[in-house]
Amino acid sequence: MAGDGENRPGASDAALEDSLLLPEGTAAIRSSGGETRKKLEKTYLDVLGVCCSAEVALVDSLLARLDGVRAVSVVVPSRTVIVEHDPAAVSQSRIGLEASVRAYGSSGIISRWPSPYIVACGALLLASSFRLLFPPLQWLALVGACAGAPPMLLRGFATASRLALDINILMLIAVVGAVALKDYTEAGLIVFLFTSAEWLETLACTKASAGMSSLLSMIPPKAVLAETGEIVNARDLAVGAVIMVRAGEVVPVDGVVVEGQSEVDERSLTGESYPVPKQPMSKVWAGTLNLDGYIAVRTSALAENSTVAKMEKLVEEAQNSRSKTQRLIDSCAKYYTPAVVVLGAGVAVLPLLLGAGDPERWLRLGLVLLVSACPCALVLSTPVATFCALLTAARIGILIKGGDILESLAEITAVAFDKTGTITRGEFSIHAFSVVGDKVQMSHLLYWISSIESKSSHPMAAALVDYGHSKYIQPKPEDVAEFRILPGEGIYGVIHGRHIYIGNKRALARASSCHTDTEETKTMLGAHLKGGVSVGYVICDGELVGVFSLSDDCRTGAAEAIQELRTMGISSVMLTGDSAEAAAHAQEQLHGVLDEIHSELLPADKVRLVGALKAKAGPTMMVGDGINDAPALAMADVGVSMGISGSAAAMETSHATLMSSDILRIPEAIRLGRRVRRTIAVNVVVSVVVKAAVLVLALAWRPLLWAAVLADVGTCLLVVLNGMLLLREGSKDGKEEACRATARSLEMRRSSQAQLAAGGASSAASATTNTAESPGGGDCHCCQNQTKSTERSVAIDIPAAADEQVLKAASCAPTKSGFTQCTGSSEATGRM
């Protein structure tokens, strides 16, 4: 799976976009180059009668020939063709004409009523059934067959002109055969059954495509500028523009609230409908509904890059990407249909040449073989099921990036969870915060920490910045130079010439030349470690100057989710970069439900352990949120990122994303995968068995052409309907669901309050790209750092320079002064 790179979003956004636009496996065609992506428009068309893979190729080649068409992709289950084209070079109606299809929204999407051809054919057939009373009426059946045939003829002709064969041609051969046998009723019946089954199938698919277009129409096209009240296209909004969103309106672009308070329904993203309170600094997402109150939002992304737009692209791509089974069936079908025609002709002709009697029987047998061999049910077995499952998943807030992943989901036997932000909320509360020694004042320490942490997107960073706020410290990220993330350790930055590390004991060991792990220091730290919380250290120019401890609670539902996985026969493992104590603390909160715990891991260790788990336990899923999880997510058979709360890197490398933070969706996703596998298996068995039965019947008793056609179109319909059962959500108990929703609602409220605090911590996307190396490359930087800081001391303003002197005076001796417990806010005054 991991090696199968197709449709895996790449590391960069551009690569991601490209792979989305031109997924391999759909015959995507690049035509005239040079147009910028901005000018391109996407047209969604419904194509009636896209059934067998041969027709997909037909539509592709018809449309790709047009000038200005950049890419064509066909979504077979919903019969949708997505054409990306330059509106200046080729209009939507031209495309529609060329493919003889209808655009969404024009003249009644898919007709609820059968076409006139079907009605005429049916009526004439009915009339012809009175032929026993009046024999000439039998000709009406022939007229009926002719009346119903034009759509088949058109499509068959189009395929034949490309020297290919499709189901229409097979059926037409059967019709001609029946006419040759002078069995006009049979001819009429074939046409009627075939065309009406196709119509019914289209009708059934409408439901599925409705789901898709509702996803596509989530974002409003217009936005209102807050200052002027001017209405603009959401697509034209620049990043940083301030727009207003009134009660009852849908947020048009991702952004941050700058004014006002409101409750927002994020159902479209998370699949869960309850109000989430928003205040200034809260993040809001495009496609979510402002329930009450007025908010002004500063946009944080272009409309086309908003989370929901990415989601749309992914769903589109997911529909396009054909899964392994599907590809196998498709590649067989290419040689299969011609082979069948040859075989059918052989059965009809060879016995006659060999002198066998009853030519009519052999001809019929050949025709039955031809019709029964139509692979349409088999071809539709997989895509309809996958398509419906993907839509259902998206509706309940699980974004799955392709049919392949559904197949892998079904096979998962082990799940590795990251701790912070996945099993736990990732909303730390500070237990203790102390200055070590007397070289630094609490206010300065807090200013350093919150300034540097405001550049980090780690969950701890938000808590620390928040803590600073509560002591009236404003972070100044602009004062921080050389910001770096040390994976699995912490962060580093230079502020006013001081080299500051913030992180765990690894960071302490790296940054400090002083042997802080002396017995004495340990006893001092002991007080901080109680309760199994994470401990953080602040090291300034090689010396420990601060220590803090924080803790985090498990998400509601985490224990249930892991328990549920266990009942499904899936083992759960925790992989965390956090301390052993913090890991044990989480396990305790989960009542020991995890099978294994690994702590103090570097990103590379997580990858290694996921690999080991794959070897030991079988197909493995990894669930994580941080940038440090991204490599492990890619390594796993299925990597799941924690949606909008997680890091962008995790979301891009993962195979699926939980848009809500509800861990219970994990077992649900695996169950959905298993349901899909079952559905596909049933579909394949049904389509094969029914055909086999018809053939056996034909050989043993009588070759009935109409029965063969009925079996063919009937299984086709059954397969579609069976796949559509997946559109129903798998939730067993409404009451239980309601209970969970309340619990989640409470959690969401809490988390949005935390988000308010975290709002100040701007994510440092650009800074985090270069995380691999640490400053200086390892060892002790004590001396090096000190020289640097001396060089820079000129530029430091007076209070800082005063501090500097204190620091310079201090030598690398273990601190004995113990901790100054931070009290009140009175300390935090002065220059900040």
Ligand SMILES: Nc1ncnc2c1ncn2[C@@H]1O[C@H](COP(=O)(O)OP(=O)(O)OP(=O)(O)O)[C@@H](O)[C@H]1O
């Ligand atoms: N911005 C930061 N500020 C302070 N400490 C940090 C920061 N980033 C990381 N750390 C320290 O490094 C440790 C490891 O971080 P890492 O991101 O690898 O794991 P984690 O997110 O804490 O845990 P998990 O792997 O379960 O998500 C953290 O537990 C923390 O002690």
Ligand SMILES: [Mg+2]
């Ligand atoms: Mg994490």
Ligand SMILES: [Zn+2]
């Ligand atoms: Zn068929």
